[in-house]
Amino acid sequence: MESYLETRYETIKSSVHGMADKVVEAVLAAEKSFETRDVVAAQGVVDSDVVINETERRLDKELFAFEALTAPHASDLRFIVASVRIVKDLERIGDHAVNIAEMAIRANEIDSDKKSITPLTAQIAKAATSMFTQAVAAFHNNDYDAAMAVLVLDSHVDALCIQIEKEIIAKVSGAPEAAEALLITLLAGREWERIADLATNIAEEIVFILKSWDIKHNHYENPEEFA
Amino acid sequence: MNNESAKIETRDLNLFYGTTQALKSVSLSVQEREVTALIGPSGCGKSTWLRCLNRMNEMIPGVSINGGVLLDGVDIYGKSVDAVEVRKRIGMIFQKSNPFPQSIFENIAYGMRLQGINKHADLHVIVERSLRRAALWDEVKDVLKKSALALSGGQQQRLCIARALAVEPSVLLMDEPASALDPLSTSKIEDLICELKESCTIVIVTHNMQQAARVSDKTAFFFEGELIEFGATDILFTAPTKRKTEDYITGRFG
Numbered sequence: 001m002e003s004y005l006e007t008r009y010e011t012i013k014s015s016v017h018g019m020a021d022k023v024v025e026a027v028l029a030a031e032k033s034f035e036t037r038d039v040v041a042a043q044g045v046v047d048s049d050v051v052i053n054e055t056e057r058r059l060d061k062e063l064f065a066f067e068a069l070t071a072p073h074a075s076d077l078r079f080i081v082a083s084v085r086i087v088k089d090l091e092r093i094g095d096h097a098v099n100i101a102e103m104a105i106r107a108n109e110i111d112s113d114k115k116s117i118t119p120l121t122a123q124i125a126k127a128a129t130s131m132f133t134q135a136v137a138a139f140h141n142n143d144y145d146a147a148m149a150v151l152v153l154d155s156h157v158d159a160l161c162i163q164i165e166k167e168i169i170a171k172v173s174g175a176p177e178a179a180e181a182l183l184i185t186l187l188a189g190r191e192w193e194r195i196a197d198l199a200t201n202i203a204e205e206i207v208f209i210l211k212s213w214d215i216k217h218n219h220y221e222n223p224e225e226f227a
Numbered sequence: 228m229n230n231e232s233a234k235i236e237t238r239d240l241n242l243f244y245g246t247t248q249a250l251k252s253v254s255l256s257v258q259e260r261e262v263t264a265l266i267g268p269s270g271c272g273k274s275t276w277l278r279c280l281n282r283m284n285e286m287i288p289g290v291s292i293n294g295g296v297l298l299d300g301v302d303i304y305g306k307s308v309d310a311v312e313v314r315k316r317i318g319m320i321f322q323k324s325n326p327f328p329q330s331i332f333e334n335i336a337y338g339m340r341l342q343g344i345n346k347h348a349d350l351h352v353i354v355e356r357s358l359r360r361a362a363l364w365d366e367v368k369d370v371l372k373k374s375a376l377a378l379s380g381g382q383q384q385r386l387c388i389a390r391a392l393a394v395e396p397s398v399l400l401m402d403e404p405a406s407a408l409d410p411l412s413t414s415k416i417e418d419l420i421c422e423l424k425e426s427c428t429i430v431i432v433t434h435n436m437q438q439a440a441r442v443s444d445k446t447a448f449f450f451e452g453e454l455i456e457f458g459a460t461d462i463l464f465t466a467p468t469k470r471k472t473e474d475y476i477t478g479r480f481g
Contacts, residue, residue: 005478071437073464073476212466 005070009079012062016083019055020136023090023097026052027132027195030097030104031125034188035117037108045101052094059087078212082205086139089198089205093132096191096198103184103191111181120167121185124160127153128192132199139202144210150203151220157196164189233297234259234428235280235317235398240294242275242284249275251452252294257398257445262420262429264443264460266436268480271449273432277400280430281317282310298398318391322403324383326375326390331358331367334375334386335393342394353393361389362419381412388419392427399423401431405438417442436476440464448472 026045033042063084066072072080107116131153138146168186172179204216207223215223233256242250250272257263265273278284279296282303296303303313327334335357336350344350354371358364363385367378375386384404391399401420405413420429420442433439439446440460447457448471456463456472467473474480 003478073436073440074467074473076477077465 008066008070009072009076012059012066012083013079015055015059015062016087017140019052019059019087019090020139022048022052022055023094024133024136026094026097027129030100031129034100034104034107034125035122037104037112037114039105039108042101042104042108046098046105049094049098052091056087056091059083063087075209078209082209086202086205089201093195093198096195100188100191103188107181107184111178111184116178116181116185118164118167118185120160120164121189124157124164124189124192127157127160128196128199131157131196132202135199135202135206138206142206142210144207147203147206147210148220148223151200151215154196154200157193161189161193232259233257235296235298235430237276237279238295238297240276240279240296241292242272242279243291244287245289249452250279253449253452253454255447255454255457257428257430259428260424260426261444262424262431262442264439264446265430265432265449266434266439266446266475267449267455268475269434270451272452273447273449274402275452276449277402277430277432280398280400281314281319283319285310315394316396317398317400318394318396320384320388320391320399320401320404322406324380324387324407326378326383326386328374328376330372331375331378331386332371335390338390338393357389357393358386360392360423361385362415362422363389379412381408381415384408384412384416385419388416388423392423396427398428398430401429403432403434406434413438436464448475450475 026048029041029045032038033045063080067080070076107114131150134146134153135150137143138150165186168182168189172182175182201216204220207213207215207220211223213223236254236256238254240250240253241248253272253276255276265277267273275284279292280298280303282296284290284292285304292304298313298316302308303317327337329337332350332354335354339350339353344353355364355368358367363382366382367373367386375383378386388399388404405416408416417438420431423429424444431439431443443460445458446460446463448455448463448467448469450471456467456469458468463472464476467476
């Protein structure tokens with residue numbers, strides 16, 4: 001039989017995991033809506049953000065109360081401390097998904113035939129989405145190797161973002177009438193780059209929960225040194 | 228876990244109550260001017276280990292002890308070592324305060340008189356110094372002739388600490404010193420522990436893990452007579468290396 005403390009811990013853990021799932025849904029919908037100019041899906045992402053925001057507020061209170069009332073130690077303490085940061089990162093990812101969805105709505109108005117979308121745009125969206133979903137899966141499964149695998153992908157997304165910027169700048173000079181649509185594509189690339197960064201943060205927190213190593217700021221090559 | 232620079236240490240210490248083994252080859256070093264906390268479930272051996280450090284277990288019928296207990300590198304169970312002398316150097320504070328049914332002044336002066344110090348002026352200096360070190364002077368300086376039994380529980384415990392400090396021990400053993408006290412008195416005892424470690428080596432047994440985390444530099448986790456894990460308190464409470472320690476401090480034991 002689970003103790004009262006274990007039940008309470010499992011409940012809050014399940015709530016944090018539940019928030020991660022909600023944000024995954026938003027990110028996947030944002031990716032699809034931008035790629036296909038699906039305005040309905042995009043509006044769904046915008047509308048669902050209020051739920052994510054309220055979940056953040058509720059979890060802030062619950063995590064704070066859990067810390068104050070149960071004084072957790074060891075892996076429980078690491079989970080609570082990391083969750084405070086993960087919840088904040090999840091909320092920010094939700095905001096980026098909303099930004100992308102709003103860009104999809106505007107892009108549909110001015111570029112319904114998707115001329116501003118390039119293969120690189122699709123690549124960065126797919127890569128960032130994949131990083132985030134992998135990070136959440138690693139969180140669900142307490143999977144250290146999967147978390148570490150997310151970290152090495154970030155530089156690829158950074159490189160894609162730079163390539164997109166160069167590509168868009170070159171295109172704008174040749175087609176100034178498409179400047180707004182192209183600018184949206186560039187900004188969306190930056191949104192995906194931020195999502196990838198935040199997915200990296202989450203992966204780092206998973207390593208902290210599982211190993212107690214602080215590998216923030218690109219210290220993932222020799223993680224044991226940061227025990 | 229032995230260390231040449233230890234203030235007090237045990238080496239392969241075994242203790243039996245009759246045929247029941249209460250300590251199993253415990254080797255543990257306590258560093259000078261540090262607070263070392265002992266945690267573990269009831270019956271794990273932490274109090275037994277603590278009491279070995281000033282030879283209190285040997286008074287219990289049926290107890291047998293083997294292994295080494297070294298104070299400043301000297302075995303305190305050596306044939307030429309006097310247990311009373313050991314206890315002068317290693318003071319002890321118990322869970323329940325045990326003041327003598329005498330005045331506050333006499334509670335501290337009593338031990339001094341036994342050592343041949345009888346001049347009132349000398350005794351007064353020691354009493355005041357001890358009460359100040361125990362953070363009790365300001366509360367009792369005007370009522371030194373009052374019965375110690377009239378003090379509150381927290382004050383009585385600090386009086387017992389003052390009494391132990393009067394003989395200037397180099398090690399202070401505390402067996403759940405605040406478990407019967409209210410939060411304010413507990414806080415005073417904890418503050419006192421942090422001040423006393425400037426001059427004293429302190430070993431404390433506590434069931435209050437938050438207390439162990441707050442006051443100690445190092446923590447030892449005992450289970451079924453064995454020392455399971457010992458290390459820096461901030462590490463042991465955030466990233467213990469042993470599964471049993473993790474289970475105990477997260478409340479998932481058994």
